[in-house]
Amino acid sequence: MMNREDHLRRADWSAEQVELPPHALRWLRSETGLNDVHTPTRQVTASVSELPEKARDVLADIVGSANVLTADGDRLGRAGGLSYLDLLAHKGSGAVAAPDAVVLPADPDEVTAVLAACAEWGIGVVPFGGGTSVVGGVAALRGDKQAVIALDLVRLDQLVSVDRVSRLAVLQAGVRAPAAEQLLAAHGFTLGHMPQSFERATIGGFAATRSAGQASSGYGRFEDMVEAVRVATPRGEWRLGVAPASAAGPDLRQLVVGSEGTLGVITEVTVRIRPLPTVRRYEGFVLDGWERGVEAVRELAQHRVLADVTRLSDMDETTVGLALTGGWKVKALRAYLKARGVSEPCLLILGWESDVQRRRAATLNTLRGAVRVGRPLGEAWRHGRFAGPRQRDALMNIGVCVETLETATHWSKLGLLRSAVRAALTGALSAPGRKPVVMCHISHSYETGASLYFTVMVPRDERDPVGQWKRAKQAACEAIEKLGTITHHHAVGVDHSPYLATEIGELGVEVLAAVKQVLDPTGVLNPGKLTPR
Numbered sequence: 458m459m460n461r462e463d464h465l466r467r468a469d470w471s472a473e474q475v476e477l478p479p480h481a482l483r484w485l486r487s488e489t490g491l492n493d494v495h496t497p498t499r500q501v502t503a504s505v506s507e508l509p510e511k512a513r514d515v516l517a518d519i520v521g522s523a524n525v526l527t528a529d530g531d532r533l534g535r536a537g538g539l540s541y542l543d544l545l546a547h548k549g550s551g552a553v554a555a556p557d558a559v560v561l562p563a564d565p566d567e568v569t570a571v572l573a574a575c576a577e578w579g580i581g582v583v584p585f586g587g588g589t590s591v592v593g594g595v596a597a598l599r600g601d602k603q604a605v606i607a608l609d610l611v612r613l614d615q616l617v618s619v620d621r622v623s624r625l626a627v628l629q630a631g632v633r634a635p636a637a638e639q640l641l642a643a644h645g646f647t648l649g650h651m652p653q654s655f656e657r658a659t660i661g662g663f664a665a666t667r668s669a670g671q672a673s674s675g676y677g678r679f680e681d682m683v684e685a686v687r688v689a690t691p692r693g694e695w696r697l698g699v700a701p702a703s704a705a706g707p708d709l710r711q712l713v714v715g716s717e718g719t720l721g722v723i724t725e726v727t728v729r730i731r732p733l734p735t736v737r738r739y740e741g742f743v744l745d746g747w748e749r750g751v752e753a754v755r756e757l758a759q760h761r762v763l764a765d766v767t768r769l770s771d772m773d774e775t776t777v778g779l780a781l782t783g784g785w786k787v788k789a790l791r792a793y794l795k796a797r798g799v800s801e802p803c804l805l806i807l808g809w810e811s812d813v814q815r816r817r818a819a820t821l822n823t824l825r826g827a828v829r830v831g832r833p834l835g836e837a838w839r840h841g842r843f844a845g846p847r848q849r850d851a852l853m854n855i856g857v858c859v860e861t862l863e864t865a866t867h868w869s870k871l872g873l874l875r876s877a878v879r880a881a882l883t884g885a886l887s888a889p890g891r892k893p894v895v896m897c898h899i900s901h902s903y904e905t906g907a908s909l910y911f912t913v914m915v916p917r918d919e920r921d922p923v924g925q926w927k928r929a930k931q932a933a934c935e936a937i938e939k940l941g942t943i944t945h946h947h948a949v950g951v952d953h954s955p956y957l958a959t960e961i962g963e964l965g966v967e968v969l970a971a972v973k974q975v976l977d978p979t980g981v982l983n984p985g986k987l988t989p990r
């Protein structure tokens with residue numbers, strides 16, 4: 458479990474240092490050309506706070522002076538998110554933009570009052586949940602404002618109410634996912650939202666970014682869990698959502714969900730909750746080749762028998778996973794798969810959390826061509842499912858450029874999209890002595906298509922670590938732009954904003970700008986995010 462101090466970690470995910478086992482290091486060296494060069498870390502400093510003294514006093518009157526922080530450590534602790542480039546910047550490579558102050562409101566009314574004050578003073582406001590954005594969503598950009606504050610919602614940490622009959626719970630925006638699960642478990646419920654950022658991300662952040670958890674096939678994406686929202690805007694409070702379904706015009710809740718702090722600050726979310734699972738079952742299967750794997754998952758999706766967790770790794774991701782695990786069990790598994798005639802193993806993890814017996818039978822009746830490799834693999838995945846960010850810390854510490862990106866498209870274009878992104882990333886990152894490893898998996902499937910999630914590892918270019926990843930990311934975005942969505946769940950932030958107009962059209966960008974003009978007429982909310990202007 459992460460603690461309060463971890464909330465401020467910006468150069469890594471966790472204080473807990475994980476080291477790669479020797480066999481994993483050997484594998485990385487031989488496959489990628491990694492040698493023992495490390496990017497030196499240097500002390501990062503915050504620029505001088507530009508928050509006018511009088512504005513500081515006004516904010517202190519609202520939240521109390523102890524809750525307006527201007528010390529360098531507090532500001533650096535909310536300077537940007539947790540993408541590879543953010544982590545690099547906090548290690549000393551790249552620029553860190555710190556907010557001019559951190560403001561910690563205690564409740565929704567204080568949030569509304571802070572926004573009104575910031576609108577009056579022309580001060581930018583970056584809503585800050587867990588700060589796990591990987592797309593620049595919490596970058597402290599000033600835009601045309603003289604100063605910008607990080608509005609950290611950490612004190613909005615209450616479970617407000619539970620309606621057992623309707624299976625609804627009202628959670629404040631700053632509740633972190635593990636706390637939400639604990640609070641709900643005390644009432645016998647779960648939210649079931651388990652993104653890989655689970656340990657640090659918040660309810661408000663999930664809603665603001667249309668997050669997708671690893672069990673999205675069973676519990677839905679976060680927007681499917683949102684029944685109602687309470688939103689603070691510079692124009693006052695806005696509440697949306699009075700019934701499970703409504704024909705009262707377009708669903709304005711969905712305008713707020715995914716608005717990334719540009720239209721208002723979500724202070725409370727009424728979420729749909731489910732009974733806590735009493736039985737869980739996770740299992741591993743192997744398909745021979747990516748195309749067969751995709752076909753199998755598509756059939757599960759179209760027959761509506763997906764497991765709650767349905768995650769298909771391509772051969773590269775499967776190979777890397779086995780290589781990094783090592784040991785005799787992996788050797789035995791490889792031998793077993795060879796004996797079963799599998800030449801291109803693609804690991805499929807299936808996990809059921811409700812009505813397990815019946816639903817598992819339905820899934821397995823439809824699953825074709827899969828070799829069963831047992832519960833230990835499935836359970837190992839479940840127990841290690843939040844380990845990724847710690848492994849990223851370990852990899853970065855030994856000089857690896859390691860980052861992820863994601864997209865989604867229709868089944869008929871999925872193969873093309875995967876090939877295009879792989880080619881773009883491989884082309885941009887290959888260099889003498891540096892061979893990239895590009896892995897991919899499907900973890901969110903729908904009747905009409907699926908998401909693709911890419912992980913890249915390559916020895917860091919010590920002379921230009923920032924440019925190395927920026928060029929690769931741009932190449933991948935350009936490949937994606939023609940074939941799928943620019944983001945399936947990481948959101949737009951700053952990084953994807955140049956590609957938004959291609960996806961929603963110039964008219965779509967204008968619609969968003971018009972809505973913003975109504976809700977945030979002075980443009981103080983999250984400057985520079987979501988829309989390209």
Ligand SMILES: Cc1cc2nc3c(=O)[nH]c(=O)nc-3n(C[C@H](O)[C@H](O)[C@H](O)COP(=O)(O)OP(=O)(O)OC[C@H]3O[C@@H](n4cnc5c(N)ncnc54)[C@H](O)[C@@H]3O)c2cc1C
Nearest residue numbers: 586587588589590594652653654659661662668669718723
């Ligand atoms: C290692 C790692 C793994 C990840 N895995 C996943 C994953 O599996 N699935 C997934 O969906 N995402 C994932 N992400 C991305 C990220 O965790 C999500 O975007 C998450 O929803 C952000 O929540 P947060 O509380 O950290 O929000 P923040 O990072 O604090 O904010 C994200 C955006 O929402 C805005 N915002 C935050 N709170 C509010 C609020 N109350 N009201 C209005 N706006 C607000 C911010 O201004 C910002 O634009 C991952 C990130 C990391 C670093």
